[in-house]
Amino acid sequence: MLAPVNERPTHDWMGTTYQTILAPQETAGAMSITQIIARAHDGPPRHIHHDADETFVVLSGDVEFWLDGTRFTRGPGETAHIPRGADHTYRVCSDTPARALVILSPGGFENFFVEMAQNNYAIPTDMPAITALATAHHLDFTGPPLEDAS
Template identity: 55%
Template sequence: MKDLNADAGTLEWLGFKYKTILTPEQTGGSMSIVDSWCPAGSGPPRHIHENEDETFVLISGSCKFWLEGREFVAQPNESVFIPRGSNHTFKALDEEPSRHLVILAPGGFEGFFADMAAGQFGIPEDMPAIEESATRHHLRFTGPPLD
């Protein structure tokens, strides 16, 4: 797989890198796949995707997941399925970044990543703009990131 640092189509926001490698337009809207790079020690706030099932396929680096109150660690070559409507988050555990494919079904949520990269929004100062995009992409924040 190509290095995301060398790819001109890669989006960056708060140290995360995203590259959509299969678009909803290519699948009739049924899914999308995002190549994602998460900095060591970081992860998103707890959240719910109302419309999409989300599957993580870990390529490198381990991640701790929190899914509906249950914590577990996923290693490279493992997958994690998160059904739509499930409260969840994750955090890269190793000293190096975690790289994973994020499969979204149906596709469309990757537009949130594009909004964040375009606006380069900061947290907490730009939360109104982040929340506006989240609402448009059927995402609800429900709690803090993992410690």
């Protein structure tokens, strides 16, 4: 049996805190839910998950998404669904950190964040190792992080 949510570890990687609150082991691999707290004006490079759908439920802050060339913003109580195989990224567009639940179906990709944090990898200095780990988790980087549109 897994630990209660409030006892599960958090992992910090490049300014974002990750905590898996529903592990794939609890859903027979069907899904996972990771809570993230991301810094203001921060986000990952553009990328594609080849084997998982990703849904964001924004709990606080405002998050701008880029999905296959379309930009849109979601705030508290709103969601964004990213189908597997879709080129996407996001960035916190509020002046405060954003908190969101990230639902992955099937589960498994959340281990990428754990491994990145444990190895203390940094973008761009550790990109060869990051790319290798991403490939093992069925993810390809496709472009830079999202820039402010204003």
